[in-house]
Amino acid sequence: MSAVGTTEAGAVRAGAGASPAYALSDCLTMTRRELAHWARQPVQVLVGLVFPVMLLLMFGYLVGGGRTVDGDYVDYLVPGMLTLTMVFGLEGTMTAVTRDLEKGVIDRFRSMPMADGAVLVGRAAADMLQSAVGLLVLAGVGYAIGWRATGGPASFLGALGLLLLLRFAMLWIGIFLALVAGRPELVQAVQILVWPVGFLSNAFASPDSMPGWLGTAVEWNPMSATATAVRDLFGNPGGEPGHLTAAVVWPLALLLLFFPLAVRRFGRLGK
Amino acid sequence: MPSEAVLVEGARKRYGDKDALDGLDLAIGRGTVHGLLGPNGAGKTTTVRILATLLRHDEGLVRVAGHDVRTGAREVRRRIGLLGQHAALDEELGGRQNLEMFGRLHHLGARRAGTRADELLERFGLADTGRKPVRHYSGGMRRRLDLAASLITEPEVLFLDEPTTGLDPRARGEVWEAVRSLVGGGVTVLLTTQYLEEADRLADRISVVDRGRVVADGTPDQLKARVGADRVDVVVRDATRLDEAAGLLPVARAEVTVDVDRRRVGAPVADRMAALAETVRALGAAGIEAEDIALRRPTLDEVFLRLTADEKEAAA
Numbered sequence: 001m002s003a004v005g006t007t008e009a010g011a012v013r014a015g016a017g018a019s020p021a022y023a024l025s026d027c028l029t030m031t032r033r034e035l036a037h038w039a040r041q042p043v044q045v046l047v048g049l050v051f052p053v054m055l056l057l058m059f060g061y062l063v064g065g066g067r068t069v070d071g072d073y074v075d076y077l078v079p080g081m082l083t084l085t086m087v088f089g090l091e092g093t094m095t096a097v098t099r100d101l102e103k104g105v106i107d108r109f110r111s112m113p114m115a116d117g118a119v120l121v122g123r124a125a126a127d128m129l130q131s132a133v134g135l136l137v138l139a140g141v142g143y144a145i146g147w148r149a150t151g152g153p154a155s156f157l158g159a160l161g162l163l164l165l166l167r168f169a170m171l172w173i174g175i176f177l178a179l180v181a182g183r184p185e186l187v188q189a190v191q192i193l194v195w196p197v198g199f200l201s202n203a204f205a206s207p208d209s210m211p212g213w214l215g216t217a218v219e220w221n222p223m224s225a226t227a228t229a230v231r232d233l234f235g236n237p238g239g240e241p242g243h244l245t246a247a248v249v250w251p252l253a254l255l256l257l258f259f260p261l262a263v264r265r266f267g268r269l270g271k
Numbered sequence: 272m273p274s275e276a277v278l279v280e281g282a283r284k285r286y287g288d289k290d291a292l293d294g295l296d297l298a299i300g301r302g303t304v305h306g307l308l309g310p311n312g313a314g315k316t317t318t319v320r321i322l323a324t325l326l327r328h329d330e331g332l333v334r335v336a337g338h339d340v341r342t343g344a345r346e347v348r349r350r351i352g353l354l355g356q357h358a359a360l361d362e363e364l365g366g367r368q369n370l371e372m373f374g375r376l377h378h379l380g381a382r383r384a385g386t387r388a389d390e391l392l393e394r395f396g397l398a399d400t401g402r403k404p405v406r407h408y409s410g411g412m413r414r415r416l417d418l419a420a421s422l423i424t425e426p427e428v429l430f431l432d433e434p435t436t437g438l439d440p441r442a443r444g445e446v447w448e449a450v451r452s453l454v455g456g457g458v459t460v461l462l463t464t465q466y467l468e469e470a471d472r473l474a475d476r477i478s479v480v481d482r483g484r485v486v487a488d489g490t491p492d493q494l495k496a497r498v499g500a501d502r503v504d505v506v507v508r509d510a511t512r513l514d515e516a517a518g519l520l521p522v523a524r525a526e527v528t529v530d531v532d533r534r535r536v537g538a539p540v541a542d543r544m545a546a547l548a549e550t551v552r553a554l555g556a557a558g559i560e561a562e563d564i565a566l567r568r569p570t571l572d573e574v575f576l577r578l579t580a581d582e583k584e585a586a587a
Contacts, residue, residue, distance in 0.1 A: 022378055029375040033361065040363050040404060108359035108420065111323045113348040114376045270327050 023115035030122020034096075038130075048092065049134055052085040053141045059204055060145055075236040078142035079159070080203030082135060083227040086167040087198050089131050091191045093174030097123060098187050101178070110269065120266060124171055131167045135160060150235035159233040162247050166226045169251035169258070176262035179269075202227050206238060222250035275334070276301045276428050276459035277322060282331035284317055284483075291317040292328065293483035299461060299476075301427075304454055306474030306491075307463040308574075314483040315463035316356060319432045322461065323353045336427045349377075352421030352429040356436065358413045359420070360405045366416050367392060367401035370423065377424045391419040395449065411442030418449055429453065431462045435469060447472060467574055471495075479578050487578040494574065496541075503546050504537035505554065506563040516561075519553040521546050534562075539577075 038045045059081070060074055100106050100119075109119050139147075149156050177190055200214075201223040207215035218224055229247035232239030279297040283290065292314050299305040307315050320326040322335050324344040333340045336350040353359070360369050367388050374384025392398045395415040405413060414434065421429060431450065435443040450473055454460065464470050470477045471491045479487040479494065487494060507516045510531065517527045517536045527538040540546035543566050554561055 025378065026376060029372060033364070033372055036368055037363050103362055104355055104357045104359040105361050107325055107355055108353065108373070109376070110325055111348060111351065111353045112373065112376050113345050113378070118376075270325055 023118065026115040026118035027121040027125070030118045031125040034122055034126030035129075037126075045130075048130070049137050052081060052088070052134065052138050055084070056081045056138060056141060057145070063204075072146065072237070074142070074146050075148065076206075076231070076238045077204065078139070078147040079231045079234055079236055079238075080201075080227050081142070082138055082163055083166065083201070083223055083230060084198050084203045085134055085138060086131065086163050086226070087170055087223050088194060089127065089134075089167050090170040090174040090177075090194055091187075092130070093123065093127050093171050094178040094181070094187050094190060095184075096127075097175055097178035098182065098184055101182060102184070106269070116267070117263070120175060120263065123175065124168075127171050128164065128168065132160075132164060135163060147236075151233050155233040155235070159230045162226055162230055162233070162244075165248065165251045166223070169254040172255060172258040172262045176258050176265055179262065179265040197221070198223065202238065222246075222254065225250050274301060275299060276303075276336060277305075277461060278332065278334045279318070279322075280332040282318070282321065282328050282333055284314075284321065284326070284328045290483050292321070292331075294331070295480070295483060296485055297478060299459060301459050302454075302457045303475045304450075304460040304462060304473055306470035306477040307461060307480055308465075308467065308470045308477050309463075309480035310465060313480040315480055316432055317483075318480070319353075319355075319430045319461065319463060322428075323351060323430050324348055325353075349424070350427040352423070352426035354414075354418055354421045354429070354431045354434055356432045358405075358417045360413065360417055362406040363404055365402045365404055366397050366408070366419075369405060369416065370420060373420050373423050379424070387423060391422065395419045409442070410438055411445050414438060414442060414446055415449060418446070422453070425456075426458065428459045428461065431460060433463055433465065436465065443469075467568075479574070481578075494578075497578065501543040501546075502537050502539050502567050503543075503550050504535055504563075504565050504567060505550060505561050506533065506535050508534070508560040508562050510534045512559050515557065516554065516559050519550070519557055519559070521549040521553070 056077065060077055106119065149159075151159070178187065181187055181190065200218055201221040202218055203223065207218040207224070209215075210218060225243055225246035228238065228240055228243040230239070231237065232241055232243065275298050277297060277299040279295055282292050282295045284292040295314065295318060297305075297307075297318070307318060309315050317326065321328045321333055321340065324340050324347050327341065335347045338346040338350075340347050361372070364372070370388035370391055371384045374387050375381065377384075379387060388401075389398070392401045395418065397412060397416055397419070400408070400412060405416065408416065418431075418434070434450070435446050438446065447469070450460065450462070460473075462470070462473055474491060476488070476490055477494055478485045487497065489497075503520060505516060505520070507513055513529055513531065513534060513536060517529050518524060520527050520536060520538045522538045522540060527536055529536050547564070547566055551564060554564075
């Protein structure tokens with residue numbers, strides 16, 4: 001053993017390994033890092049929360065008047081906006097991952113004896129936490145402008161669960177795309193593409209009001225499945241029973257595809 | 272236990288149809304500072320990334336601190352520190368937050384990670400800047416924090432990839448000072464650089480790298496002896512007498528380079544003062560007027576051209 005290995009730091013380190021305790025500790029450290037970013041950049045966090053609120057108010061008050069939806073448009077709109085926010089979360093994930101890759105800090109993480117997946121787990125935990133907070137804020141604002149969920153507490157929680165499941169699927173798509181794209185320019189391209197995908201759904205308008213082919217595309221959008229099931233659980237107009245399965249299966253299918261792709265891509269950074 | 276802290280034998284790495292490493296060999300003794308000298312694209316960074324387990328090589332043996340980088344990556348990671356070309360820090364966090372996070376990821380535990388962060392901030396003169404986000408740091412401060420981060424666990428082997436590229440002279444001096452202070456502690460250092468001066472000042476041994484291979488290897492003095500430690504350059508007033516002047520320099524004619532555009536002849540010399548005196552005398556005796564006569568250190572280009580020329584001759 002060399003002289004440096006017998007110092008205190010070396011002695012502690014000698015016991016380090018890939019044990020589950022260390023893996024958990026690494027994941028917590030990476031999550032703490034993301035939370036520390038929030039504390040450092042409160043304005044950015046605030047903007048992230050305010051943006052969907054702005055969209056909600058714009059659509060609710062400016063655009064909403066002309067919508068052909070049975071019942072109160074706000075009751076139709078709020079679940080749609082909640083769903084849209086989950087899909088747009090993809091952008092935040094991509095931006096964060098790309099920024100890390102660019103700064104070289106990922107290289108330092110990878111040259112350390114930490115658990116392999118901790119970088120991704122930290123990202124996932126922080127993004128999910130932020131999305132959960134975002135959901136509650138948006139739901140609160142929705143309540144303030146007249147949205148009411150009438151499905152009962154169990155259904156309410158079930159709806160939040162479906163929304164977060166969609167966000168979780170988006171998270172891994174975001175990580176994968178960021179690892180593939182790697183550069184901020186390409187992130188921008190994806191950001192632009194997320195908008196039509198987000199709007200080609202029943203978030204703002206019922207597919208019944210659209211030309212046939214468009215309505216079909218909208219109905220097949222995985223996001224529409226979540227929005228419809230969530231509306232049903234909230235007891236809002238536009239909800240239909242029987243979409244629950246699709247709202248679970250779609251995100252799960254995306255997860256099954258993109259989770260392994262993202263993990264593999266991360267592992268291939270060294271190739 | 273092998274005496275080498277780093278051992279590389281016949282390492283190859285291909286990117287598409289380009290060989291980034293083409294059979295690179297390297298042996299670095301424990302507790303020494305080894306310089307990897309070469310131009311951009313020579314394979315220096317690729318070598319460091321392979322040694323630091325960030326990149327997998329295609330062929331060859333690569334061992335760091337007694338462990339194979341392929342099969343014992345985690346063991347290697349526990350024993351190395353890495354200072355990459357660009358600061359590998361979390362720009363949004365403060366200096367102390369960065370060091371504490373890296374300490375936790377090295378599994379020092381929360382308390383020890385905190386005290387270690389404070390020790391390192393103190394040692395690198397960053398104690399009063401620990402709370403400021405790193406993106407507001409100056410280039411030199413960032414580099415020092417980066418170095419501190421690579422020393423969290425007192426590594427056995429430290430990789431410094433062009434540690435001073437892009438820094439102003441003062442910051443460069445600070446980094447050199449910091450590296451020198453480490454060497455006493457028994458750390459093995461692998462340093463890549465484009466600057467001969469840097470390798471000269473810091474390294475015990477130097478490997479000159481070109482196109483993914485080591486083309487020369489030795490102590491700084493040995494390498495400089497191969498290219499001539501200094502050069503005499505003469506700018507001749509009358510361009511028609513350039514060849515004549517070239518023949519008067521106190522070295523073999525083959526060693527002399529002639530630059531017609533600048534009316535300049537020059538050659539590497541062993542004894543600088545004697546060579547200067549002899550040149551002045553010989554030019555005076557021949558009646559050749561000189562606009563300028565100067566002694567100067569060889570540039571990396573010259574070291575390089577010379578060593579790669581030797582390599583080509585050896586191959587021929």
